[in-house]
Amino acid sequence: MALLEVEDLTVRFYTEDGVVKATNNLSYRIEAGEHFGVVGESGAGKSVSSLAIMRLIEDPGVIESGEIRFKGQNLLELSAEEMRTIRGNEIAMIFQDAETALNPAYTVGEQIAEAVRHHMDLDDAAARDRAIEMLDSVGIPDAAERYSDYPHQFSGGMQQRAVIAMALSCDPDLIIADEPTTALDVTIEAQILELLEEVSETFDTAIQLITHDLGVVAEFCDRVMVMYAGHPVEIAAVDDLYYNPQHPYTVGLMSSIPRIGDTRDRLQTIPGRMPDLIENPPGCNFHPRCPYAEDVCARREPPLVNVETGDPADPINSDSQSAACLEHTGDLLEGLDYQVTVRGTDESTGDAASTDGGVSDE
Amino acid sequence: MAPTTPERTTERGRIRISGFDPDVVASREPLSSWTPELEATEGKGRLEYAWERFKRNRLALFGTGVIVFMVLLAVFARPIELPDSLPVLAGQVIQPFSLAPVSPGTQDLINAHNPPTLENLAAWPPSPLGIFGTDWAGRDLFSRVIYGGRWSLSIGFIAVAVALFIGIPLGSIAGYYGGKIDEAIMRVVDMLYAFPFIVLAIAVIAILGRGYWELVLALVAVGWLPYARIIRGEILSVKENEYVAAAKALGATDRMIIIRHILPNAMAPVIVQATLSVGTIVLAAAALGFIGLGLSPASAEWGVMLNVEQDSIARGRWWAGVFPGLAIFTFVMAINLLGDGVRDAFDPQGDRTGSGGMR
Amino acid sequence: MSLQRFVLKRGLLTIPLLLGVTLFTFGMVHAIPGDPIDFITLFAELDAETEAEIRAQYGLDKPVYIQYIDWVLNAAQGDFGKSIVTRRPVATEILNRLPYTLLMGSMAFAIAIITAIPSGIVAAYYRNTTVDQISRVFALIGVALPNFWLGLILILVFASWLNLFPVLPPTDRGLLSQDMIIYTLLPAITIGTGSTALLMRLMRSSMVEELDKDYVRTARAKGLPERTVVQKHVLRNSLISVVTVAAIQIAFIISGSVVVEIVFSYPGIGRLLVDRVGNRDFPVIQALVLIIGVAVILANLLADVLYAYLDPRIRY
DSSP: OOSEEEEEEEEEEEETTEEEEEEEEEEEEEOTTOEEEEEOOTTSSHHHHHHHHHTOOOTTEEEEEEEEEETTEEGGGSOHHHHHHHBTTTEEEEOSOHHHHSOTTSOHHHHHHHHHHHHHOOOHHHHHHHHHHHHHHTTOTTHHHHTTOOGGGSOHHHHHHHHHHHHHTTOOSEEEEESTTTTSOHHHHHHHHHHHHHHHHHHTOEEEEEESOHHHHHHHOSEEEEEETTEEEEEEEHHHHHHSOOSHHHHHHHHTSOOTTOOSSSOOOOOSOOOOSSSOOSSSTTGGGOTTOOGGGGTSOOOOEETTTOSBOOTTTOOSOEEOOGGGGTOOSSOOOOEEEEEOSOGGGOOEEEEEOSOOOO | OOOOOOOOOOOOSEEEEEOOOTHHHHHSOOSSSOOOHHHHHTTOOHHHHHHHHHHTOHHHHHHHHHHHHHHHHHHTSSOEEOOTTSSSSTTOEEEOOOOSSSOTTOOHHHHTTSOOOHHHHSOOOSBTTBTTOBOTTSOBHHHHHHHHHHHHHHHHHHHHHHHHHHHHHHHHHHHHHOHHHHHHHHHHHHHHHTSOHHHHHHHHHHHHOSSHHHHHHHHHHHHTHHHHHHHHHHHHHHHTSHHHHHHHHTTOOHHHIIIIIIHHHHHHHHHHHHHHHHHHHHHHHHHHHHTTSSSOTTSOOHHHHHHHTHHHHHTTOHHHHHHHHHHHHHHHHHHHHHHHHHHHHHOTTTTOOOSTTOO | OOHHHHHHHHHHHHHHHHHHHHHHHHHHHHTSSSOTHHHHHTTOOOOHHHHHHHHHHTTTTSOHHHHHHHHHHHHHTTOOOBOTTTOSBHHHHHHHHHHHHHHHHHHHHHHHHHHHHHHHHHHHHTTTSHHHHHHHHHHHHHHHSOHHHHHHHHIIIIIIISOOSOSSOOGGGOTTSHHHHHHHHHHHHHHHHHHHHHHHHHHHHHHHHHHTSHHHHHHHHTTOOHHHIIIIIIIHHHHHHHHHHHHHHHHHHHHHHHHHHHHTTOOSHHHHHHHHHHHTOHHHHHHHHHHHHHHHHHHHHHHHHHHHHHOHHHHO
């Protein structure tokens, strides 16, 4: 039994403009101590899925169906009271924008100690010590003094460290990090990722990392789920995804990463933009932006299948790479025509291994 | 064509993807009729957007309807003649309709039907003869209330128009030139803001005396302040924009820059404020009328009507107090609904809940 | 910046404002066309000697700026000269009336705060439900109701029809007598209604805004009980802006009292002001306008200081 098993999670937002299909039949699992990445453009339903695990979806959002099993227990069946003993205690969350995630009216230390007092049954002094210890462990110098500083007295990187300290404070088994480095400078981003890596190792904490940055995923994650328009389009181990992407959207994301030493005239970005999740394109949601799309893509919705066998995927019990593209059910006439080129680390020899990532008829 | 299992590479290193050609998407026929919704509404102007939203706001439309109705009632209450002092067309009737049964000064409504006695001379309750009843002097309240709109409403609209005419230039000058001019104008604004609306208006009336134009002037003296502040603030924030610098570099005059580039951007908050101000001004004019510092006691202005009926109300003649007050209330309420609607139309994020939790 | 320094800096900013207010109040008499002496003598025919005497008595023989300085210095000591109508010291007249206005104003303020804050919180927490709609309708009505009309209606219903309140104030009973306080309830409610409507909506929108902020989600993600999230995190932040506006309501209540005192024949400074405008009793008018202006400036100062005290981002 995995630490977290999400099965067929469907979340809807009933807004004035229409029903937003934020996630559709989302299934995945996270093992204890594992780093699981969730990738996609903004608006793909990444954050919603993580808020759903915390049961923090707010009106007009509704978790329509599915199960979220944490240590075998379906979180959606817990009472509000029981859920609160899990939030912050066993599952903690790190938010994108640390500056707004902290309450400006209370000291940083108090905001950490607050959670400690609530979950760990410590008195004020002990909670304070614990909070200082946590601040110290995330690398905030003079933690005892910074305890009584207000959030606006911290720099952006420091604020994010404080938020991480807050998430760690009750020793959770799972941390959901929602774009924890998006608001930060590149150098600080690296420090924060390193810190997360470190703490998850020390405390054996599983991390669900939500990001739109494939580079971050490559560095940090063990397995990845790519989301598009509220659907999981590809789930794979990190190496498989990078060296052998099986969904055109993943391919598009990867080919739009600029690289130093790139000799191409221009980036091959994904044309157009994501639908607003209210009125999605028929068939495969990605077809209006997909260079490989054929007539069938506008008619039939591709199921998530095991790319090797073509059988329906089982992301909860199996580790095999799966993708939701009609290519893998044999419905495409032309196939996916792209190449993944891997250059050896030894650039001087200049030899390159090439693999045909897609299937071609030649 | 059965899918062949892709060949997996075992090599590790820098990855490069080729063959993902976005041009294919642009050059092919769309596969389905689906189009991204956002693109359809792009390219519309801000005003057009605001109008779209305003049209869907039922409360605001209702408010607008009420205002139009009351204005029409006031205009068509009694015939309008051009004043005799005009050299041409003197005494010509330009508006022949009369919705009010009698002229607001007539005391004969009841008397015409009953022989005058002490009892029926004054203050009849609402009856088929006069649906709002009569006031202490036996004048028909219905006629007076709809005719009175001419006073209250015209004061409201005129005072706001004049206030805009003073506040916008002064605010523009202060914001655009800055420095000592700005300092001087804004000090005056701050100083006048130290007085509550009514108190400042009373002070001005104490100096000028009573009368229609004196009242308008007193209301303008307070009314121009918000526009000066709004325009100055907007200009300060737009001034740094590159297109203003560009216009300057191209040799546009200061006046041109203000009129062509800055004012259109600053208009939305001014329109909202001006709409809401009409209500405030009408309320203040009525309040001044009520405390006896507005129009003359004989006029049918709503506040004045309440003033002269104070005693009758305390004695239980409710109709004398209810109807003029209701007229003020209805109008101010309608203006507020309209103003809120205009604000929501320009700034839809204001007070609505969007798709919370979505990112 | 420490709180003391902030208060000091903000306090210094009020000095030019106070100067401006005195200039305006002093200048208003001189803005009237004609000779100021005519308002004192009420246009009586005078021989030159008496006229000179009166001019000297009122300081009208000195240059205008000396008159201004004298007036400000005297006013600072509470000496506003004598009323033209009653010939009594202006300060005495005002002091006789001020306690009544203060009683009515503080009751109105208390009513507004006590009703507005809780109902605003409820409306925000249950936003977009029936409760919120009702509060919205009430606020729309409350803001649009002319206070003098509301006063008249209250008199009609509670004094004339139900006989629960006397029609005229029991001034002979003393300021803090039970009768007087009960009588003051009606005008206080009349004034307070507008402020209640305004503060309630402000409390609501301020709280809705805070409820949508990320730190609320953080607090919930910590597993804190909903009560703690709302009371400790949301309420405190949303009260910051409300407290500020509440302080500014003092100005609103003053202008309300001017009109409402007329409705209820209430013996406060508002009615004094209106009466004397009719009589062109300029020393009294000047003194009242000045006092009100200064009161509003101080209220705004108080609001800013409170804001700085409550919001650590300004304090440090």
